[in-house]
Amino acid sequence: MGITWKNLLTLILSVAATVMVINNAPADDEAIFPMPAGKTYVEECGSCHTAYAPGLLPARSWRRMMGELDNHFGEDASLSEPQQLEILKALETLAADGNQANMRMRRIHGAIPAGTAPQRISETGYFKFMHDEVRPSIWKRKKIGTLANCIACHTRANEGRYGEREVRIPQ
Ligand code: HEC
Ligand code: HEC
Secondary structure, three states, rough: OOOOOHHHHHHHHHHHHHHHHHHHHOOOOOOOOOOOOOHHHHHOOOOOOOOOHHHOOHHHHHHHHHHHHHEEEEEOOOOOOHHHHHHHHHHHHHOOOOOOOHHHHHHHHHHOOOOOOOOOOOHHHHHHHHHOOOOOOHHHHOOOOOOOOOHHHOOOOHHOOHHHHEOOOOO
């Protein structure tokens, strides 16, 4: 059973087919999270830091956070009641445990112990797992500063995009 041209062609075709399947992988496989429609969320929750994708935390985390905005990590991030309700609704709908959650969001939720409502994405198991190769000295760079500064490296984080191709670690 030597290598014939026919064998070789079959091999090339099957490799090409595999590459195409990988390129056409469903959006579920890409680190893209749905974001609330309209500008309110990015304007109100993206003014001090990245507008975090709702799918990075479960609904119970967002409910707790939205209930104590007057003391938000030591800041007053209070909103008018209509805005607060609008944002909470969007966060709950698109949360990691929401009805429309994709596989990645379900994994994020699965790694959060039941009965806890973490307020920091950067302290969740999923975040730690995804960033275990980023050296501690990198987080301390001036242009990054804190783990919560997603947009320093994930250039399109405000659109919910965290894909590998859009990561640029500032020097
Ligand atoms: C007045 C400024 C301000 C506004 C407005 C604000 N935040 Fe924050 N937020 C902070 C600060 C400060 C921290 C702590 C950041 C850090 O440790 O680097 C924080 C942290 C967070 C974190 C945790 C980040 C992490 O994983 O460590 C989340 C989630 C969050 N904010 C969501 C929101 C949401 C949702 C809104 C809109 C309702 C909002 N923030 C509006 C100041 C603000
Ligand atoms: C120091 C730069 C840096 C910061 C800041 C940072 N990340 Fe990352 N992130 C990375 C790198 C590097 C990877 C690994 C790239 C890869 O393999 O996709 C990664 C991977 C990820 C992934 C998985 C991407 C994938 O393709 O599966 C997600 C989701 C993610 N980060 C979310 C966040 C969130 C949310 C924040 C802020 C709370 C954040 N990151 C802050 C550098 C950073």
